[in-house]
Amino acid sequence: MRTALIMTLCLIVALTAFACGPAEEPTSGEGEMAEEHSSEEHETAETESSGNEHEDHGSMTMSSSGSMGGERIHVSMTDQGEMYTMVPEAHSVHAGPVTFVAENEGLIEHELIVVKLLDMNVDLTALHVVDTQLVEVESGGVTYIADAAGRHIGQVIAATGHDAHLTAGHTVELNADLTAGHYLLVCNIETHYQLGMWTEFEAT
Numbered sequence: 001m002r003t004a005l006i007m008t009l010c011l012i013v014a015l016t017a018f019a020c021g022p023a024e025e026p027t028s029g030e031g032e033m034a035e036e037h038s039s040e041e042h043e044t045a046e047t048e049s050s051g052n053e054h055e056d057h058g059s060m061t062m063s064s065s066g067s068m069g070g071e072r073i074h075v076s077m078t079d080q081g082e083m084y085t086m087v088p089e090a091h092s093v094h095a096g097p098v099t100f101v102a103e104n105e106g107l108i109e110h111e112l113i114v115v116k117l118l119d120m121n122v123d124l125t126a127l128h129v130v131d132t133q134l135v136e137v138e139s140g141g142v143t144y145i146a147d148a149a150g151r152h153i154g155q156v157i158a159a160t161g162h163d164a165h166l167t168a169g170h171t172v173e174l175n176a177d178l179t180a181g182h183y184l185l186v187c188n189i190e191t192h193y194q195l196g197m198w199t200e201f202e203a204t
């Protein structure tokens, strides 16, 4: 009787150890956690581990665009010849997250500004220009494009800005969350809009 009890206890202990053992094993537990968090921590880890500024930038943009999960639109920018150009590979996307992959194929620095048009009747070939640039107005933490009467005709949704260093030969990825509507993609560095560096774009 006593032997049987001991054997039963041993069996229970053995079964418990068998059942719980694998789940509590340190390596498998850490492995699962590392996989779950790898996408979120990718950006930080890459930034810390790499001393090369260029590589840092590449991995950061890959990480952020990956988490956005939207369409990728390549935008070619040129400044040779009589007209400057801003040419997206497509002029329409589904509303939602979009990554613009802006490639500067020209010889000088450019930028990409994504503007949602608030006035459907605006003539994009004749936007209001002061000192060779579109007028950008800050209001309530939002940047607008204004017409000659000071009306806000477009709202800036995303911009590479001058810190992105979209210099000759470089590519910068710009994430934007687009609601359905009519958009203007433009480079607003002095004279570039007037030289043709803009295009219409739709989110449906």
Ligand SMILES: [Cu+2]
Pocket: 084, 109, 110, 111, 187, 188, 189, 192, 197
């Ligand atoms: Cu430009």
